[in-house]
Amino acid sequence: QVQLVExxxxxxxxxxxxxxSCAASGRASSRYATGWFRQASGKExxxxxxxxxxxxxxxYADSVKGRFTVSRDKAKNTMYLQMDSLKPEDTxxxxxxxxxEQIVPIExxxxxxGQGTQVTVSS
Numbered sequence: 001q002v003q004l005v006e007x008x009x010x011x012x013x014x015x016x017x018x019x020x021s022c023a024a025s026g027r028a029s030s031r032y033a034t035g036w037f038r039q040a041s042g043k044e045x046x047x048x049x050x051x052x053x054x055x056x057x058x059x060y061a062d063s064v065k066g067r068f069t070v071s072r073d074k075a076k077n078t079m080y081l082q083m084d085s086l087k088p089e090d091t092x093x094x095x096x097x098x099x100x101e102q103i104v105p106i107e108x109x110x111x112x113x114g115q116g117t118q119v120t121v122s123s
Contacts, residue, residue, distance in 0.1 A: 002026040002098050002112040009094060009117030012086055016121070020081040022096030022114060033103045034079040035110055036070060038092035038119075045095070049081060050103035059103045064090075086121045094119050 008020040022034060035050040049070040050059045058070050069082040079096060094117050097110035 002032055004096050004098060004112055004114035006094065006096050006114040006117040009119045011120045011122065014086060014088055014121055014123050016086050017082070017084045018086065018119060019083070020094055020096075020117060020119075022079040022081075024077045024079070024098060031101060032098040032112070033101055034070075034072065035097045035099070035103060035105070036081045037095045037097060037107060038090075039095070039116075040089075040092040043092075045107055047105035047107065048094070050105065051079060052103050053101050057103065059105060061105070083119070086119075088121045088123045090119060091121050092119060093117065 003025045005023045012018050031053050033052045036048040037045050038048050039045040048061050048064055049068050051070045051072050055072045067085045072079045096114045098112040099110045
């Protein structure tokens with residue numbers, strides 16, 4: 001079992017920045033890749049970004065490429081999503097999720113999920 005706890009959401013103006021954190025704990029959690037997903041009101045959950053267990057590979061959705069950066073601190077077993085140049089269309093509940101070793105941008109491939117954190121970007 002892997003437990004994930006997100007933090008860092010909030011309200012920000014367009015053009016601003018936020019950093020989300022995802023703290024992982026549990027058996028072999030350091031061997032898990034982390035994906036960030038988001039779900040806007042009335043829409044399906046979508047993949048945003050991911051980082052593999054070693055931190056050596058990252059993956060971004062086209063909509064956030066160049067604005068969002070995913071990273072991990074192995075010592076703290078914590079993953080981060082740095083979000084810059086935020087747009088109103090980035091408003092959503094953001095979730096981190098974990099699967100063994102490698103990233104895939106497919107929601108059903110992730111067995112473990114955090115509780116979600118709200119990000120609201122005002123225009």
